[in-house]
Amino acid sequence: MTDICIIGGGAAGMTAAICAKEADPALDVLILEKKNRLGRKILATGNGKCNLSNRACPGCGETLDFFERLGLVTRTDPAGRVYPYTEEAGAVQGALTARLQQLSVRADTCAEVISVEKKDRGFRIHLANGEIEAEKLLIACGGKAGPSFGSTGDGFRFARSLGHRVKKLIPVLTAADVKENVEKLAGIRAKGAAALYFQDKEIFRETGEIQFTKTGISGICVFDLSRYLLIPEGKSLENGFDDYRIGLDFFPDMDEEELEQLLIRRQLAGLDGEKLLRYLVRGPVGAMILESSKGDVKTTAKLLKDFPLSPAAVRGWDFAQVTKGGVPLDEVDAETCQSRLIEGLYFAGEVLDYDGPCGGYNLQHAWETGMRAGREMAK
């Protein structure tokens, strides 16, 4: 019988183990991680730089204090995104694993939990090659996004088996495929804004770099847009995106009228036909717009401000960074991360029904809930 068993040695699980052991060094804390090393996903975050938090998050200060204790120095970019000072995700993973070792937290890797059950006292955790009993259990298995890093949705199965509900799981922070043929634009990056309309009403807009793929669009602003591109209840993948439209604005700093005047001035200066958009947008983007506008200046200005694309799908779990949905927040005490249904059961990280935008919000949530659960379990 171990005091605390943590399923999942990711961001939330490692943080929880550290905080529990720091609170009470006498506790026996065991992490069960199915991959061959802890924190595998952390290494892939932020394009290998690990955007670990955001200054806009209320809990950011606590996270920075936590990492400072671990010896990790951070830097913040002008947008408030926090990174390790050396911009190496390995520094974050390394600081966490070093502290776990220093605290003598037991961590079993290549230890995949198959199922869990509630006993009269504590929990029984079944592994492929044995079982473990624990007084307190933390489910920190992550979601379903990025399954190659170990998060394949097991935590949801465990939560259900213990009587919890799981809200619909959707891959978010991912690229969008569109119905239009954009193959010729593949590889092009354009500064601009991506807007999303539902039944012609704007529901999302963000400025950033739009990256064209063979089948659609990607980039941070598109990732953030994907959190709102949800198949409505009762619809399927076939018709689920029919009420949505994406609008690309290649000139967020100018309004349509100003753009039209600019194009008229260019025409008067002899820049007409295919030259009209030269050096204003990248060649293939200009060609696509002029093909639709037939060179009409008013229509060209309109399309530069709002180029319509029809979403066909979002890229799935292998491409998504985060899971929308999960264990409902009203079934878990927000202060302690303890289940409201079962005493001694805790949840932290992406297994919970939380998803944030790009920019460090999701890791922040994992550290924050991990800290709370860890300290609470130690009580």
Ligand SMILES: Cc1cc2nc3c(=O)[nH]c(=O)nc-3n(C[C@H](O)[C@H](O)[C@H](O)COP(=O)(O)OP(=O)(O)OC[C@H]3O[C@@H](n4cnc5c(N)ncnc54)[C@H](O)[C@@H]3O)c2cc1C
């Ligand atoms: C490519 C990529 C880039 C990202 N970049 C950022 C970023 O820069 N900033 C940001 O804020 N967020 C980013 N995210 C999201 C962020 O990484 C996650 O939200 C966060 O890691 C969730 O932490 P977690 O501990 O809940 O889950 P995870 O980090 O997914 O950890 C869960 C762990 O549980 C283990 N596990 C699962 N099932 C079992 C089982 N049955 N038995 C034993 N172990 C099990 C897994 O192997 C895994 O190690 C990114 C995600 C991806 C995929």
